Amino acid sequence: MGNIGNVENRAASAGKAPAISCREVGMTLKKKKVLANVTFEVEAGSLTGLLGPNGAGKSTLMRILTGLVPPETGRADLFGAPAGPERLGVLSFLPDRGQLPPYLTAGEWLQFAASLYPDWSKTAERDLAEELGVDRAQRIGAMSRGEEARLQLLTCLSRQAPLIVLDEPFTGVDLVSRERIASAVVGEMADGERTFLIATHDIREMEQLFDRIVLVGKGTIQGSYLVDDLRRSGRSVESCYREVFA
Amino acid sequence: MPPIRTWTTDDFRLDPSRPLYEQFVEQMRAMIAKGELEPGTRLPSVREAAASLRVNPTTIMKTYQELERLSLIVTHRGQGTFVTQAETAIHASRRLLARTAVAQLQETAASIGLTLEQLLALAHEEE
Amino acid sequence: MKRHQDALFALEWRSYQPYLPLDAKSRLIWGATLLVLLAASLAFIGDSVSIESVFAFGAFLVALLSGYISMFQSLILWENGFREWWLTIPAPRRDLLRAMALAAMRMQAYAAFGIWLVCGLHGLVIAAMGTNPGEAITGTRLLGDWFAYGFLYAMLVPLFTAVGYLILGMYYGWRRWLVLPFFLVLMLPILSFAIVANPTEGVQRWLQPDAVFVCALIGSALAALLYRGMLAFVTRYGMTDLARHRPGGHAKASEGKRSETARSRFRVANGGFAAIYGLERARFRHFASLTLVRILYACACVLIGIGGYYVVRERSGALSLIQVMLILMAVVPALVLSTLTQFEANKRRIDWWLSLPYGRKSLLFARMAATWVSILTWMGGLFAAAAAGGALHGGGAFAREFEAGRDGMLLSFMVLTYLGGGLVINCILIGQSYAFRNRLVSWLYVPLVSGIYFVPLLVDKWILTDDKLQRGVGPTSWIWLGIAAAACVPLAVFCFNLGARWVHLYPFNTQKAGRRSCALRDTA
Numbered sequence: 026m027g028n029i030g031n032v033e034n035r036a037a038s039a040g041k042a043p044a045i046s047c048r049e050v051g052m053t054l055k056k057k058k059v060l061a062n063v064t065f066e067v068e069a070g071s072l073t074g075l076l077g078p079n080g081a082g083k084s085t086l087m088r089i090l091t092g093l094v095p096p097e098t099g100r101a102d103l104f105g106a107p108a109g110p111e112r113l114g115v116l117s118f119l120p121d122r123g124q125l126p127p128y129l130t131a132g133e134w135l136q137f138a139a140s141l142y143p144d145w146s147k148t149a150e151r152d153l154a155e156e157l158g159v160d161r162a163q164r165i166g167a168m169s170r171g172e173e174a175r176l177q178l179l180t181c182l183s184r185q186a187p188l189i190v191l192d193e194p195f196t197g198v199d200l201v202s203r204e205r206i207a208s209a210v211v212g213e214m215a216d217g218e219r220t221f222l223i224a225t226h227d228i229r230e231m232e233q234l235f236d237r238i239v240l241v242g243k244g245t246i247q248g249s250y251l252v253d254d255l256r257r258s259g260r261s262v263e264s265c266y267r268e269v270f271a
Numbered sequence: 272m273p274p275i276r277t278w279t280t281d282d283f284r285l286d287p288s289r290p291l292y293e294q295f296v297e298q299m300r301a302m303i304a305k306g307e308l309e310p311g312t313r314l315p316s317v318r319e320a321a322a323s324l325r326v327n328p329t330t331i332m333k334t335y336q337e338l339e340r341l342s343l344i345v346t347h348r349g350q351g352t353f354v355t356q357a358e359t360a361i362h363a364s365r366r367l368l369a370r371t372a373v374a375q376l377q378e379t380a381a382s383i384g385l386t387l388e389q390l391l392a393l394a395h396e397e398e
Numbered sequence: 399m400k401r402h403q404d405a406l407f408a409l410e411w412r413s414y415q416p417y418l419p420l421d422a423k424s425r426l427i428w429g430a431t432l433l434v435l436l437a438a439s440l441a442f443i444g445d446s447v448s449i450e451s452v453f454a455f456g457a458f459l460v461a462l463l464s465g466y467i468s469m470f471q472s473l474i475l476w477e478n479g480f481r482e483w484w485l486t487i488p489a490p491r492r493d494l495l496r497a498m499a500l501a502a503m504r505m506q507a508y509a510a511f512g513i514w515l516v517c518g519l520h521g522l523v524i525a526a527m528g529t530n531p532g533e534a535i536t537g538t539r540l541l542g543d544w545f546a547y548g549f550l551y552a553m554l555v556p557l558f559t560a561v562g563y564l565i566l567g568m569y570y571g572w573r574r575w576l577v578l579p580f581f582l583v584l585m586l587p588i589l590s591f592a593i594v595a596n597p598t599e600g601v602q603r604w605l606q607p608d609a610v611f612v613c614a615l616i617g618s619a620l621a622a623l624l625y626r627g628m629l630a631f632v633t634r635y636g637m638t639d640l641a642r643h644r645p646g647g648h649a650k651a652s653e654g655k656r657s658e659t660a661r662s663r664f665r666v667a668n669g670g671f672a673a674i675y676g677l678e679r680a681r682f683r684h685f686a687s688l689t690l691v692r693i694l695y696a697c698a699c700v701l702i703g704i705g706g707y708y709v710v711r712e713r714s715g716a717l718s719l720i721q722v723m724l725i726l727m728a729v730v731p732a733l734v735l736s737t738l739t740q741f742e743a744n745k746r747r748i749d750w751w752l753s754l755p756y757g758r759k760s761l762l763f764a765r766m767a768a769t770w771v772s773i774l775t776w777m778g779g780l781f782a783a784a785a786a787g788g789a790l791h792g793g794g795a796f797a798r799e800f801e802a803g804r805d806g807m808l809l810s811f812m813v814l815t816y817l818g819g820g821l822v823i824n825c826i827l828i829g830q831s832y833a834f835r836n837r838l839v840s841w842l843y844v845p846l847v848s849g850i851y852f853v854p855l856l857v858d859k860w861i862l863t864d865d866k867l868q869r870g871v872g873p874t875s876w877i878w879l880g881i882a883a884a885a886c887v888p889l890a891v892f893c894f895n896l897g898a899r900w901v902h903l904y905p906f907n908t909q910k911a912g913r914r915s916c917a918l919r920d921t922a
Binding site for chain 2: 072204207208209211212214215216217230232233234235236252253256257259260261262263264
């Protein structure tokens with residue numbers, strides 16, 4: 026099975042350009058400084074948590090990374106080249122409170138998605154649909170929040186894009202769906218070839234997943250830690266979060 | 272066919288302010304010593320274990336690496352990861368478990384000003 | 399007892415405030431708009447019709463605004479995120495509805511007053527210039543018009559606002575069939591536009607102040623009755639449906655056909671532009687498959703078929719029908735496209751759309767192409783229905799007088815002008831997203847967005863004049879069309895590219911008037 030060989034993969038990918046690199050990114054919207062001087066890196070192959078209180082600028086930061094919005098100052102690079110609409114192929118994005126076309130059934134949407142995303146994997150779709158429990162016959166408009174969240178995640182993970190950016194994948198999602206989503210995320214990153222950036226408020230449930238946490242507050246980076254380093258110094262992700270924001 | 276072990280989140284008690292792989296190593300070593308994990312049991316792959324325990328795959332990798340270094344598990348290329356069948360390794364882990372327990376007991380005894388033997392005698396004393 | 403009613407009204411009223419002339423900036427916009435309207439009416443209408451006809455135009459405009467805005471509000475209420483909060487306010491549902499209707503009427507009263515002012519000033523200017531073809535306009539006549547039409551406008555606002563809200567009760571069940579008469583009533587003002595311009599004694603008699611006053615008197619009784627009826631009807635049915643409704647479609651109806659929906663209703667292309675186009679087309683194909691829409695479309699076909707049967711009796715009538723349909727064809731796609739990006743509910747979907755790994759231009763072009771193809775298909779059906787109606791009549795005078803050279807040229811000129819114009823308008827409106835970025839551009843777009851729907855009027859006035867409709871278009875017209883195309887096509891392309899570049903700004907600017915202080919959807 027070569028379970029352990031993956032460590033070398035991981036080490037090798039760490040030598041490459043970082044999956045995400047932000048340097049002094051700033052953004053002003055309607056005269057309000059939303060982001061200022063944001064600098065951080067996410068190693069390729071890692072699972073990084075983007076944590077911070079409401080209104081800290083996380084969603085805006087993610088929109089910049091996905092190229093939906095260009096940064097006003099500074100630069101954001103994905104795998105060594107600037108982020109932008111033309112780089113959408115390297116990343117798979119789950120928007121916060123986004124919605125899929127309500128008039129389609131899950132199956133119809135997946136069929137469209139399979140042809141819309143050049144990097145779609147039918148195998149991954151089939152396995153994940155099973156794992157996440159997605160009912161293809163159901164109309165998206167009639168789904169509960171948890172059901173639609175699982176379908177959205179299925180869409181994100183069925184792609185083979187090397188970077189996956191999830192903005193609040195758990196809001197309004199029931200416990201069992203959350204666990205299914207978390208398990209699916211872990212399963213997908215196990216080969217060490219994909220990088221995850223996840224913004225979430227569910228620290229307790231997610232902290233075992235993170236390699237690194239990046240703390241965002243008041244529109245800038247308040248800290249970036251390797252979770253193992255934190256634990257070696259006797260701190261948990263939660264206690265670190267409290268120290269920084271409380 | 273060797274038995275296959277799958278994990279659930281209830282199999283381990285984790286303290287989020289200590290490195291997770293250390294805790295997995297400790298608890299799995301104890302399971303092997305107690306025979307809860309029988310020799311020759313096949314362990315889930317890193318991907319399966321990480322997904323079912325909902326921890327970072329690196330954590331499981333480090334755990335397996337450490338257990339392999341302790342000769343408690345072996346990886347056969349193309350077949351998977353198994354709990355060792357070597358008696359010496361299992362015996363060594365039982366010894367280590369015993370030593371740790373005794374060391375703890377000694378500490379308790381010292382804290383009330385007794386030797387280990389005195390502590391045991393005190394515990395067996397009739398009312 | 400009374401307090402919650404006041405609070406409900408204040409809440410509803412608050413939502414209109416950004417659009418009202420309550421601060422210096424919006425007073426300026428209102429003043430400018432009214433002046434532009436006055437100038438436009440003087441320039442385009444002038445003394446070609448009686449001043450009463452102008453007042454009557456105004457009356458139809460008031461009716462249209464009141465009816466369509468309340469209808470529009472009823473239609474978007476189903477997907478409104480606030481809906482469930484609103485319905486769970488501990489107040490009788492009738493009071494919720496009442497507050498909403500009263501606020502809408504108060505808003506429409508402002509608009510009606512503005513229109514009344516423009517029409518009144520128009521009459522005053524015409525009287526002062528003394529260019530009226532008949533006898534000079536006396537002060538008594540002017541005052542009588544002002545008073546009688548003021549009364550009429552005041553009564554039209556509640557009447558048509560109430561009509562518009564009626565549709566809230568027609569969303570589900572047997573009441574869906576009421577949509578047909580409902581649309582007929584709302585179409586009345588549009589259909590009557592042509593009648594009131596008629597200068598004959600028979601028509602003008604009814605436009606005199608005394609007749610109008612009597613009509614308004616009867617109308618106000620009707621309005622009072624209808625308002626109460628609407629409150630009762632909608633409270634009984636509409637609010638119940640609204641409370642039961644699940645956003646995102648008729649969930650109940652679709653669950654019955656589960657086994658059927660397991661199969662895809664769409665053929666999906668294998669990647670590339672065809673796939674994004676297919677996704678966009680799916681929206682319209684789903685919409686067209688709804689029972690209610692099918693019923694409405696079938697009725698529209700029958701109606702227009704009947705229309706076709708009658709209008710072919712005269713050549714000009716048939717040409718007018720073709721012209722009206724072409725105008726709709728030119729304007730509707732732009733409207734649909736702007737709702738797709740600017741609606742609250744659709745903004746939620748914009749992130750997924752923009753994150754598809756395709757260029758912005760391809761995404762936008764696919765959306766635009768799907769909209770146009772859908773609307774052209776639907777309009778094609780209507781054209782066919784009209785033609786079938788005309789054919790039943792044996793083609794009438796239209797067929798008898800048809801000359802391939804003259805009319806063939808004329809028709810292709812019309813199609814090219816309206817379709818080309820529609821595409822240009824569409825592209826220009828797409829560029830509006832840049833307005834969020836640039837203050838100057840946003841000011842440029844204020845008159846552009848409202849004025850763009852008058853373009854067909856301009857075409858009617860200057861390009862497709864009665865003379866041309868009668869004798870056909872000559873080479874000069876074609877040359878002018880070529881020149882216009884040479885000027886407009888680069889502009890359209892430029893605007894399209896601009897729009898594609900900045901389309902991501904929509905989610906950040908949820909309400910143009912800035913109802914939310916900082917429109918960031920950032921809860922992170």
